[in-house]
Amino acid sequence: MHTPVLAALSSQAPSDDITVCGWVRTRRDAKAFSFLEINDGSCLRGIQVVVDAGTPGSESLLEMTTGASVEVQGKLVASQGKEQPWEIQAARISLVGPADDTYPLQKKGHSLEFLREIAHLRPRSNLFGAVFRVRSRMAYAVHQFFQDRGFLNVHTPMITSSDCEGAGEMFRVTTLTPGSGSKPEEDFFGKPAFLTVSGQLEAETLACALGKVYTFGPTFRAENSNTSRHAAEFWMIEPEQAFCDLAGNMDLAEAQLKHQVRDALERCAEDLAFFAKYVDKGLIERLKCVADRPFQRVSYTEAVALLEQSGETFEYPVKYGLNLQSGHERWLTEKYFQCPVIVYNYPKEIKPFYMRQNDDGLTVAAMDVLVPGIGEIIGGSQREERPDRLSAAMAHHGLSEADYWWYADLRKYGTVPHAGYGMGFERLLMFVTGVGNIRDVIPFARTPGHAEF
RNA sequence: UCCGGAGUAGCUCAGCGGCAGAGCGGGUGGCUGUUAACCAUUAGGUCGUAGGUUCGAUCCCUACCUCCGGAGCCA
Incomplete structure (x- = not known):
């Protein structure tokens, strides 16, 4: 021993x-x-x-x-x-x-770029040891938070046949030989299949039976994104609650984020102190602020007004009806409020079909949680539970109801108001550790052109 | 994918139209209850790749590759 x-x-x-x-x-x-x-x-x-x-x-x-x-x-x-x-x-x-003199990790610090090239050895460095210890603890805290509140952990499929959920490009899953001219009917599942971009639609079915559920698993997006906060394979937490509206959804998101941060402050103090010393001087102060202070909540309309009155010059202009740009989000959370901000009630045109339409006829009950340094860390909504409204929205988005017959059935049989969100686990880790690149909070990052190891 | 920046020793970087440099790391020797130890010494290079300009290019120009930062897409 x-x-x-x-x-x-x-x-x-x-x-x-x-x-x-x-x-x-x-x-x-x-x-x-x-x-x-x-x-x-x-x-x-x-x-x-x-x-x-x-x-x-x-x-x-x-x-x-x-x-x-x-x-x-x-x-x-x-x-x-x-x-x-x-x-x-x-x-x-x-x-x-033994390790001979070609061992690449020296006693001195290395650049993150170099360490990414030796992802199999970088866990032996101080920084990555700390990152992966915090990652483990934060995964534990996810389950702890939801289990303590009566949420059931559900496992939604990683392979899906619905290809138009609106959450991004999808990876095709096939056993057919490329270029063989085989028909989709000859494929393994008898139709085109893909890696999931979200477990939300399936999680809704379980919430509409079990009440409160959450998923925590890998998610795949085939977007050609080359940024510090996007990965092709990442882990997402998706709670879904029946008999819950947008306000309840925002309360849950705030409570969860606070729980994660408090748990990190309490249980990962030594590692956090390391990040504060070498990665992000203001880390502890920012985390404590998040743990202690209520999040700001503003409607999209209010957010646009604030941005228009800000006097700031943004790379892209602020305009009602358009998505908030990264620069806009950063101004709201980093400059104006200097704390996490929840922006809610977005114009329906810029949000997916499943979000619940508000009575104003213009907006949907969506919400994004924005945090300093990262931007969007959570995105969610109350779901449209009214069958006629859902049908209309699907038609408006050009979706075939036949493909979502099971999703529509939830509204046909005992429909209930329900709401949920998706939290990017790696973005949470970036926020908690101060590490600025998503490639450095996951052991082996998958990004366009990179699937080494 | 678009915009910008960068590629020089194992790592981090300096340099310059005229013999390729430093610190750290590695080797060797010494020294010390040491703390990313210290002192001395030594090895280590296709200056990203391919063209071009020039008497001469690591340096200037072009293309490509790779990486980084920002943007879009989003979590």
Whole structure:
């Protein structure tokens, strides 16, 4: 049995016998002894090991270079040094796997661009170790938040045959040979199939039976997007509640985002402190602000008015009836409100068919949550539950009702007001960590032209 | 996909129309309860690729490739 470095460093008392396993971050040699710093990923810090000359296994010391894996057994003792409370006085060390001088991770910092090229090794760096520990904790917090509130986790399909959900270009799934001239009827599913761009429509069916549900799974978009906040494969959280309106939906979104942030502040303090030091100086302050203060809520109409009165010159002009541009969203959340903002009630022309039409005849009950630094992190709506209105909207968007017969059935049999949203998990991580590129909060990013590893 | 920027040692970068540079990392030697240790020493290059201008191009021009930033699409 070996002890995680995290447990060793948080010890309350010395120990006569402890074993740690991990990877060497650095070695400093003196004449009569050496210092090894061992990291095992359990926490940001490594543990210092003191290896006296002649310690069993020390004949391999010269091979215990940065990147090598080792097992160390010895005593946990109070450190004489100032930088750490505990260190291990080695009784026996063994080289598990050497790393020669081509090991690409140095003791110095590396650029994020370089680390992306060695995505298989970058989890061994301080930054990516911290990112993936926070990622794990945030995934846990997602389930915790919804489970504690009586939401059921549902698994919607990753392969779908509806190709016009309006959420973006889709990846085709086929067993046919390209260029063979085969017909769609000969394909595996007997018709064209795609990777899902959203589990929403299916989640609605489960919400309209189980009440409160959420999905948390991978999502695929074949858009040729080359930005710091888009990936072709990403993880999305999609809650859906029956007997819920737009206001309830906004309340849930705000509560969830706050829960995620509070949990990170509480449970990932060391990693967050690292991000605050090296990635984003204002991180902790911003997160605390999000956790403590109510989100601002403005209608699309109000948002447009604010932007028109702002006196700012935007790359694209503000105009009622058009989508808010990134620059507009950033001004609202970063400059004007300086906190998360929920913009709701968008013009129906710029939103998908399933959003509930408001009584004004102009807008739908949509909402976007905008946060500083990222922009849109959540998008959602109350869904159109009235059969006639849904039919009209589908016709207006040029969709065939026959393709969505099951979706329409929800309105035919015991329809209820219901609402939900999608939260981009990687965007949440960008927000929580301050890391500026979506490629750096997922272990192996898939973007146009990139499916390495 | 569009606009802008950048490609020089393993990494981070400087440089310049005339012999290719630094710091870090690697090797070697030394030293020290050290802390991204320190001191000395050493190796390491198709200056993104292909053309062009020029007596001479890493430098100027063109195209292409790659990466970065911004935009669109969205989460």
